[in-house]
Each structure stands twice: as C-alpha cells, then as structure tokens.
Amino acid sequence: MTQHDHEPLEPRAVSRRRLLGTVGAAGLAVGATGGAVASAAVRDEPPTALTSLGATRVPFHGTHQAGILTPQQAHGHLAAFDLAPGAGRKQAAALLRRWSATARELMEGEAQGGGRDTGIALDAGPSSLTVTFGFGRAFFSRTGLTDQLPTELAPLPEFSADALDKDRSDGELWVQIGANDALVAFHALRALQREAGETAKLRWQMNGFNRSPGATSHPMTVRNLMGQVDGSNNPKPGEKDFDARVFVPASGTPAWMAHGSYAVVRRIRMLLDDWDKKSLAEQERVIGRRKSDGAPLTGGSEDTEPDLDKRSADGSPVIAADAHVRVTSPDTNGGAAMLRRPFSYHDGFRDDGAPDAGLLFIAWQADPLRGFVPVQRKLDRGDALSRFTRHEASALFAVPGGPGKGEYVGQRLLEG
Numbered sequence: 001m002t003q004h005d006h007e008p009l010e011p012r013a014v015s016r017r018r019l020l021g022t023v024g025a026a027g028l029a030v031g032a033t034g035g036a037v038a039s040a041a042v043r044d045e046p047p048t049a050l051t052s053l054g055a056t057r058v059p060f061h062g063t064h065q066a067g068i069l070t071p072q073q074a075h076g077h078l079a080a081f082d083l084a085p086g087a088g089r090k091q092a093a094a095l096l097r098r099w100s101a102t103a104r105e106l107m108e109g110e111a112q113g114g115g116r117d118t119g120i121a122l123d124a125g126p127s128s129l130t131v132t133f134g135f136g137r138a139f140f141s142r143t144g145l146t147d148q149l150p151t152e153l154a155p156l157p158e159f160s161a162d163a164l165d166k167d168r169s170d171g172e173l174w175v176q177i178g179a180n181d182a183l184v185a186f187h188a189l190r191a192l193q194r195e196a197g198e199t200a201k202l203r204w205q206m207n208g209f210n211r212s213p214g215a216t217s218h219p220m221t222v223r224n225l226m227g228q229v230d231g232s233n234n235p236k237p238g239e240k241d242f243d244a245r246v247f248v249p250a251s252g253t254p255a256w257m258a259h260g261s262y263a264v265v266r267r268i269r270m271l272l273d274d275w276d277k278k279s280l281a282e283q284e285r286v287i288g289r290r291k292s293d294g295a296p297l298t299g300g301s302e303d304t305e306p307d308l309d310k311r312s313a314d315g316s317p318v319i320a321a322d323a324h325v326r327v328t329s330p331d332t333n334g335g336a337a338m339l340r341r342p343f344s345y346h347d348g349f350r351d352d353g354a355p356d357a358g359l360l361f362i363a364w365q366a367d368p369l370r371g372f373v374p375v376q377r378k379l380d381r382g383d384a385l386s387r388f389t390r391h392e393a394s395a396l397f398a399v400p401g402g403p404g405k406g407e408y409v410g411q412r413l414l415e416g
C-alpha cells in the first residue's frame with residue numbers, strides 16, 4: 001500500500017461561489033459539478049480537474065489534524081512564527097482561534113470570512129488543502145504554560161554532521177500547508193500570515209513540492225530529487241503498531257496532546273552534483289533499493305520487506321552494511337519508526353552552480369526519542385546516503401489532536 005491509500009478523501013462538488021469564477025455565464029444554468037463539466041466541454045478541455053483534483057476536500061475536524069495521514073500533496077509551505085513582544089497566552093489563543101476558523105473555511109473551499117479574502121484561489125476547489133498547526137518548545141515559556149510542556153519536546157540532540165542555520169530552525173508556532181494546487185496553497189499561507197498580524201512574526205518559511213496527482217498512470221509512492229521512490233516502507237494505517245508509533249494515545253500526557261503527534265522538520269540539502277555522477281548501481285547500493293521501482297535489492301517488489309540477512313555468492317550482504325535502508329530499519333533500531341511525509345524543495349542555484357535543493361523532511365511520531373532521534377544518531381555516524389546530504393535546519397513541534405466541531409486547534413492547551 002502506498003501513502004496514497006492512507007486516508008479516504010471526500011471529492012465533492014465545489015461551492016457556487018467558487019463555480020462563478022470558473023464557468024462564467026455558460027455554466028450557470030446547471031448544477032455545480034455539472035456546470036464545471038459543461039463549461040469544460042464548451043472550452044474543449046478535459047473535464048477532470050475541478051471534479052477530482054480541485055474538488056477533493058479534506059475535513060478540518062477529526063481525531064487527528066489533517067496533513068498527517070493525508071496523501072502527500074503537490075504543493076507545500078512550512079512556516080514558523082514567534083509571538084511578538086508583549087503577546088502572551090491570551091493573544092496566542094485568539095490567534096489560534098482565527099487561524100483555525102480560516103483553515104476550516106479554506107479547507108472547505110469557502111472564501112476567508114470577514115471580507116478578508118484576497119481572491120487568490122477564487123476559481124479553485126479546495127484541492128485537498130490541509131493546514132496543520134504545531135507548538136515549539138519556546139511557546140510554553142512565552143505563554144506561561146511550562147507546566148504543560150511535553151517531555152517529548154526536549155530539544156533534539158546536536159548531531160555531529162549538522163550545519164544548522166539557527167534563523168531557519170525552531171519557532172514557537174508552526175504551520176504546515178499542503179494542497180494540490182499552487183494558488184490554493186499560497187492563498188492559505190498568505191491568509192494565515194496576514195492573520196498573524198501584530199501577534200506573531202514570521203521566523204522562517206520554506207516552500208516544497210511533490211508529484212501532482214494524475215501525473216503517473218497509477219497512484220505511486222512519490223520520488224525525491226535524487227530520483228528514488230521515497231516512502232515505501234513507511235508505517236501504514238491499519239498495521240498493528242501504527243497508532244502507537246505515530247500518535248499520542250487518548251490517555252497520553254499531557255492530556256491536551258491526546259491523539260496528537262510530534263513533527264521533526266529537517267531541511268536536508270542534497271549534494272545533487274555529486275549524486276548524479278554516481279552510476280545507477282552505486283546509487284542503488286547507497287539506498288539498498290532499486291531506483292526504477294523501489295524494490296529492495298534482495299528482490300520482490302516495492303512492498304517486499306528488505307531481507308537484511310541475504311548474502312551474495314561471495315558472502316557479502318546484498319544490502320550493504322551502510323545502506324540507508326539497513327541503517328534506518330526498525331529492525332536495527334530497536335523498533336524505532338516514524339511516518340515520513342516530506343516535500344522536495346528547490347531554492348535556485350548556489351554560487352558554485354549546484355542546486356540549492358533537497359528534502360523538507362517531516363517525520364511524525366508519538367515520541368521523537370523512540371522515532372527520529374535514535375535513527376538520526378545512527379545516520380550521523382555515517383550511512384552511505386549521508387555523504388550526499390547536509391542537514392541545514394531543524395525544528396521539533398508538538399502537534400495536538402484534531403479539533404472537534406466548534407473547537408480551535410490548541411484550545412485544550414490554551415484554555416485547559
């Protein structure tokens with residue numbers, strides 16, 4: 001099963017307000033979805049975009065926040081904010097209330113309320129928009145809530161290979177936006193940034209992308225900028241330990257984190273000029289999987305478990321001792337596992353001509369000390385892939401469970 005199967009989404013007709021901008025006068029005589037189809041026929045365009053990609057809606061309310069189990073979207077924005085001088089718990093609560101109301105509206109495919117909509121996404125459906133909110137460690141001292149600070153939010157250890165830019169790391173409040181339309185994604189980012197107003201100031205912001213749905217003949221695990229199929233052996237919903245690995249249990253502490261998760265965010269630049277010089281065989285040896293289809297070098301298909309014990313005729317392991325899948329496997333890390341849900345990024349070219357590109361690595365887990373940290377400790381000692389990557393920014397956020405109807409994200413923390 002690929003990550004595309006994780007969570008059923010809700011394709012549905014877009015609102016009449018959205019439709020007005022899309023179909024013009026020709027489409028107004030028919031219903032919403034039919035109008036899109038009719039208009040597309042008039043313009044001789046394939047009638048697929050608005051009915052499937054554009055119309056797909058992800059619920060804002062739920063047990064978990066959207067954007068964790070949601071299939072990876074084509075466009076992403078990550079933004080971290082710090083509370084402005086003088087802003088405290090009350091102002092933070094008001095901001096989270098505003099942000100949640102806006103996130104719900106935009107995820108529904110509605111305009112931002114209060115006449116504040118910028119019109120950037122006027123013609124589009126919700127396009128699988130998700131907005132996910134989290135809290136960084138410094139938020140708790142800023143708001144006098146240190147008694148609610150989760151132990152899981154302890155600072156990540158320093159890793160020897162880290163070359164972190166402090167200005168693009170950490171942050172008190174975190175927003176993850178994903179959508180299958182670039183304008184819908186930017187619309188949400190701009191709306192939330194404007195609503196931060198005088199309460200919170202942007203600390204850092206990063207833009208990412210993945211493959212667009214429909215670009216391949218069938219749903220596939222996404223590829224990263226090294227060309228690898230990335231995400232194959234993610235824990236999958238329905239597996240025995242999935243919830244325990246990814247989400248804080250209902251009875252977990254602190255109580256406001258019930259059904260929540262911890263997100264480790266790392267900006268990892270890829271040394272693509274070095275990588276692209278390697279032969280296919282060398283590249284596959286680095287990971288331990290085939291580049292073409294993601295199957296382990298020990299055989300089978302993408303879904304086959306790598307056989308870490310298998311040896312070649314000369315006695316050497318088929319999956320090398322320093323291959324990325326061996327070093328990161330839960331089997332070699334005391335069961336440590338995380339749900340990886342990254343975006344690729346490309347921020348132009350550096351002075352030496354190399355792409356400033358890589359992975360906005362986002363790992364979701366119930367406890368980073370049983371997920372990211374032990375695995376990164378091992379990678380830091382040097383797996384084959386680390387020679388081609390540089391960790392340039394890092395952050396850890398507590399992401400509370402999903403809001404109930406009428407609730408805003410973080411209400412149980414801020415008003416508990």
Ligand SMILES: C=CC1=C(C)c2cc3[nH]c(cc4nc(cc5[nH]c(cc1n2)c(C)c5CCC(=O)O)C(CCC(=O)O)=C4C)c(C)c3C=C
Binds near residue numbers: 338
């Ligand atoms: C600390 C955790 C990890 C970091 C950092 C990381 C960086 C990183 N990974 C890839 C590409 C691939 N990773 C793959 C598997 C994989 N990676 C991690 C953890 C980290 N990766 C885990 C836990 C696993 C799964 C291991 C397993 O159970 O077999 C793969 C193989 C396919 C897959 O399962 O996803 C690829 C490809 C890059 C490019 C990268 C940094 C830029």
Ligand SMILES: [Fe+2]
Binds near residue numbers: 328
């Ligand atoms: Fe990896």
